[in-house]
Amino acid sequence: MNEPDDEWCGELFVSVAADGCAGIGSAWFNKEQLREFATALTAFPLSADNPVRLDGSLGGNDQTPPQTTIDLTLEPFDVRGAVRVTAKLESTVWQNADRELPKTVSTRFQVLTRKVVVQ
Template sequence: MKDDGLRLAFEPDDDGTGKLHASVRSQGFSGQGSAWFGTEQLERFASALAAFPLAEEARTGLAGGYWRNDRLEQIHLAISAYQVDAAGHIGVRVRVATTVSPSERPQSQHMTEVELQTTYHELECFSRELREHLAGEREDAFLRADAWT
């Protein structure tokens, strides 16, 4: 679908961190989520997305949410990218989820997890947009899905 993709918007704080907001849509599934990340971590991830072949940091990806004792206990936003085949098709796995407080049942968490199908070209454009967004040069960054299947 032509509107399928991932939109990211970063709200920086004064301490070198900020809240990354994500909205994703793929083949009728959609969701929104956000989590806190360091600005430098996001800049490294954006650069890793532009590498050919994809850098390890892109494949490992980002994951943020509630941490406890140096362990990510509740994921609210996760993004990773990986090569799918020898033709250069790329999968971008995106997971967004609501927060669940300790007094709520874990099963009450709402989540969407999708694979966006895209290409190195689209990923490179997204990487550039994300770096420009982090530098304050654009409103957000958008990765267009490219249905190559």
């Protein structure tokens, strides 16, 4: 694991396993991005028009787009509040994707939810 540039950001690791499809990815986020993502997850039900998304990318320049290493999308699945999660993870490419052969995992699964009232 790499050390953060400052006290306001850190590397988030995501692992996923669903029906024989599994992978691990990581990306750097600042604290505010993660707070906004966590707050958006508390909505019940989630908005069909505005899915909750966390996207972590690195690198990129005028000739090369950034590499997305974590892409999570959570959206409504049914009228009872179940959530569909789409997870796309990719290993980091440091120099050349053709030589490094990045590993990619993409899967979708359902999460059963219920509204929790905190008093």
